[in-house]
Amino acid sequence: MKAIVTGGAGFIGSHLCDYLIARGHEVIALDDLSTGSEANLEQLAENPAFEFVKGSILDEKLVNDVIAEGDTVFHLAAAVGVHTIVDHPLQSLHTNLNGTENVVEAAAARGARFLVASTSEVYGKNDAEGLTEDADRVLGSPLKSRWSYAAAKGLDELVAYIYGVDSGLPCVITRFFNIVGPRQTGRYGMVVPRFVDQALKGDPITVYGDGTQRRCFGSVFDVIPAVVKLMDTPAAYNRAVNLGGREEVSIKGLADRVIELTGSDSEVRYISYADAYGEGYEDMQRRMPDTGLARELIGYEPQRRLDDIITSLADHTRTNSPSPHTTAA
Numbered sequence: 001m002k003a004i005v006t007g008g009a010g011f012i013g014s015h016l017c018d019y020l021i022a023r024g025h026e027v028i029a030l031d032d033l034s035t036g037s038e039a040n041l042e043q044l045a046e047n048p049a050f051e052f053v054k055g056s057i058l059d060e061k062l063v064n065d066v067i068a069e070g071d072t073v074f075h076l077a078a079a080v081g082v083h084t085i086v087d088h089p090l091q092s093l094h095t096n097l098n099g100t101e102n103v104v105e106a107a108a109a110r111g112a113r114f115l116v117a118s119t120s121e122v123y124g125k126n127d128a129e130g131l132t133e134d135a136d137r138v139l140g141s142p143l144k145s146r147w148s149y150a151a152a153k154g155l156d157e158l159v160a161y162i163y164g165v166d167s168g169l170p171c172v173i174t175r176f177f178n179i180v181g182p183r184q185t186g187r188y189g190m191v192v193p194r195f196v197d198q199a200l201k202g203d204p205i206t207v208y209g210d211g212t213q214r215r216c217f218g219s220v221f222d223v224i225p226a227v228v229k230l231m232d233t234p235a236a237y238n239r240a241v242n243l244g245g246r247e248e249v250s251i252k253g254l255a256d257r258v259i260e261l262t263g264s265d266s267e268v269r270y271i272s273y274a275d276a277y278g279e280g281y282e283d284m285q286r287r288m289p290d291t292g293l294a295r296e297l298i299g300y301e302p303q304r305r306l307d308d309i310i311t312s313l314a315d316h317t318r319t320n321s322p323s324p325h326t327t328a329a
Ligand code: UDP
Pocket: 082, 178, 189, 190, 191, 192, 194, 195, 206, 207, 208, 209, 213, 215, 251, 283, 284, 287
């Protein structure tokens, strides 16, 4: 396959590039380096099967030119991270809506296979135990910037889906649930790299709210092979498929696990949502995937436990210190 990976210099995108190259495919990564980093791709720089193109998915001509070179498009480029979305709502919306439309259109015109990375954010405040793909979306007001990400990603799914139905675009939608791993930065909000960084520096671990909110963290190393398998599975076309882990933990529980596993003497510090994200912020209390559809389609069984995920991220952060993953406020 000759794959185009938009967002290829990002956390998940760069692992996908590694995985595809290791399996003998050719890859072009397109990334504007807004949140991604060329350092994530330095191991591929000399590989003749790999090419990096610096540019934005908002550049329609560039997107068309790059996608004309490939037969499979993994669309991972997006404005990501709660801090990014809250701090730059308009730019995030623009990237996530118009950028995706450019990429889908180009993939359809090229006759390429297409996968779009979506997110568990689309379920909003639905806190059911085990969210299935057809679960209802429970979103707050569109005027609360946190929900703009869910709104944009929901529309991304819809655009891809309509192209799949109307134009026969072979299209897969993956919904990632709190995916974690080496190269993920805490700078844009993601809690596990933030806690690991804080623990390794001995800084206070910043738990937002009362820490009872729960998440289910998944390993990037479980998710990447699943993404590639889904692209090769026609029964997955025109479907949305949840991907994530299965071990649920409260955020306070996560802080304790990070402290224990890193041997840190950090204390836990509680910070109000208003101080963390500004007034009017709404969090979701619980977010847990049902990954039964992925199991049915491709035999998906996540292997990595939360402790493995934390330990591998801590190892990566230690060997890359001084860390570029400095934490935001
Ligand atoms: N969170 C936290 N401290 C931080 C960053 C995040 O307590 O330094 C909380 C955040 O409020 C949320 C959870 O951790 O309840 C997961 O946050 P993240 O941004 O990683 O993912 P999402 O909110 O999209 O699930």
